[in-house]
Amino acid sequence: MAIIIDGKQIAKDLNTQTQQRVATLAQQGIVPGLAVIIVGDDPASAIYVRNKHRKAVKLGIKSVVRELPATISQAELLEIVQTYNHDDSIHGILVQSPLPVGLDEQAIVAAIDPAKDVDGFHPLNVGRLLANLPGHYPVSCTPRGIMTMLGTLNEHLRGKQAVVVGRSMIVGRPMAAMLLNADMTVTIAHVHTKHLSDLTRTADVLVVATGVTHLIKGNDIKRGAIVIDVGMDRDENGKLTGDVDFDAAVDRAGAITPVPGGVGPMTIATLMQQTVDLCEWSEQLGSN
Ligand SMILES: NC(=O)C1=CN([C@@H]2O[C@H](COP(=O)(O)OP(=O)(O)OC[C@H]3O[C@@H](n4cnc5c(N)ncnc54)[C@H](OP(=O)(O)O)[C@@H]3O)[C@@H](O)[C@H]2O)C=CC1
Ligand SMILES: Nc1nc(=O)c2c([nH]1)NC[C@@H]1CN(c3ccc(C(=O)N[C@@H](CCC(=O)O)C(=O)O)cc3)C=[N+]21
Known part of the structure; x- marks a missing residue:
């Protein structure tokens, strides 16, 4: 019989560490912020987004969920990404995938500030990972x-x-x-x-x-x-x-x-970990 890798428990331990890091940041008046953009009404996506929001709130991360209609234009969506790029209270931006047909996912992801790319999907961060560059950057x-x-x-x-x-x-x-x-x-x-x-x-x-x-x-x-x-x-x-x-x-x-x-469960726990990473990196508070 194989060892059954308990993702739920490992995620719990990681979340405990993340919560402690959030508490340390709070002492300096810093709150990590995550913006999740969801377009259209795919039920599976809605469940994931809700789970992410709940977990973020539980750990003390500011969570903004932006629900947008499937009819939104590419230009409008890009505009919303830009507002989060310029919002100092937001350290991580995630655009839930898949996007409804008609929207160019690659162009949207490329518009995210690479320093706020909490999914690690931006071409700059993908390239850094492929090159195994040293330093701080988000990954999937x-x-x-x-x-x-x-x-x-x-x-x-x-x-x-x-x-x-x-x-x-x-x-x-x-x-x-x-x-x-x-x-x-x-x-x-x-x-x-x-x-x-x-x-x-x-x-x-x-x-x-x-x-x-x-x-x-x-x-x-x-x-x-x-x-x-x-x-x-x-x-x-x-x-x-x-x-x-x-x-x-x-x-x-x-x-x-x-x-x-x-x-x-590890995906969600890692998303929370990486939101706090991005916050610390932006504040140049070191990392882990
Ligand atoms: N637990 C989690 O956190 C997450 C879970 N998922 C789940 O993981 C699964 C994969 O997701 P995702 O990567 O987004 O899926 P995609 O549909 O984007 O990619 C699936 C990949 O599997 C390959 N593939 C499909 N059928 C076969 C086959 N019969 N033999 C060999 N290769 C095959 C495809 O090959 P080709 O490129 O040639 O088409 C493709 O590269 C899904 O069930 C998804 O729900 C996804 C993300 C996160
Ligand atoms: N921009 C973007 N980033 C993503 O990270 C992303 C995405 N889009 N689109 C969809 C996939 C899928 N995904 C999952 C997250 C958590 C569980 C999860 O918590 N699963 C639980 C069960 C949940 C249930 O019971 O339905 C488990 O495996 O135990 C699964 C899948 C993130 N994704």
């Missing part, structure tokens, strides 16, 4: 949270094989960059990858982010591997499940994340 929260989870396992990653299934800008690509920066040998798989099972069986660390329910079966996993399931999928009964067949995988893996209670 889901893979950063996964690196935090991997850190709790006290396993050496250097020189080992990583396979990342999925190549999105939010998960797969930044995840591969972070694992490479941790000196792993990284392969990225996607829909055109041939013999996926043969590839995943080579992975000491397997990260799956496809949105395909139970794409990865038990025998696709190397014995003893660390398996990270990013998927937030629905099974045939409408229940939340992952991209990995957990019940089969748990007998093969060395460690595995559950869904729910794995990567999801």
Whole structure:
């Protein structure tokens, strides 16, 4: 039986640290501020945004949720991003994705001040991560949270094989960059990858982010591997499940994340951590 990586508990510990950092900032009269922009009425997005807002408020972070109609124009949305860019009480700006059709997500993300880009999606920050530049900059929260989870396992990653299934800008690509920066040998798989099972069986660390329910079966996993399931999928009964067949995988893996209670809570906790990072960096108060 694999170790079940308790994302909920690791997220709780991270949130406790974040709360302490917020309290220290408060003594200096500083309140970290997060602005979340949500366009249209996608129900899943609405739930995530509400969860983020609740968590921020709980930790003492100022949270502004800006709900906008799907009919908003590109120019109007850019204008709103600009107001937060110039608002000194806001340290992190997040535009919930996906945006309704007709809006150019890349152009919106590029308009965010890179120093306030709490999702780490701005091309400047993506480039810094890919180049493994030193210094302070935000990165995508889901893979950063996964690196935090991997850190709790006290396993050496250097020189080992990583396979990342999925190549999105939010998960797969930044995840591969972070694992490479941790000196792993990284392969990225996607829909055109041939013999996926043969590839995943080579992975000491397997990260799956496809949105395909139970794409990865038990025998696709190397014995003893660390398996990270990013998927937030629905099974045939409408229940939340992952991209990995957990019940089969748990007998093969060395460690595995559950869904729910794995990567999801870490994403939100990392978003809070990174909001406080951005606040501290902007105040030049050092970092962690
Ligand atoms: N827990 C969390 O915090 C988060 C969870 N998620 C969840 O993670 C999953 C992935 O999200 P996201 O990265 O945004 O998704 P995208 O749809 O943007 O990307 C999915 C990726 O998976 C690849 N893919 C799809 N089907 C297959 C297949 N059969 N074999 C191999 N590769 C495949 C696609 O390849 P190609 O590029 O070739 O099309 C693509 O690169 C979703 O379930 C999402 O809900 C996402 C973000 C955060
Ligand atoms: N700009 C942007 N940034 C994002 O970070 C972003 C986004 N857009 N769009 C959508 C995805 C998805 N995402 C999740 C966050 C938390 C959970 C989460 O908390 N999941 C819980 C369960 C939640 C439930 O029960 O529905 C868990 O896995 O235990 C999941 C998914 C962030 N995303």
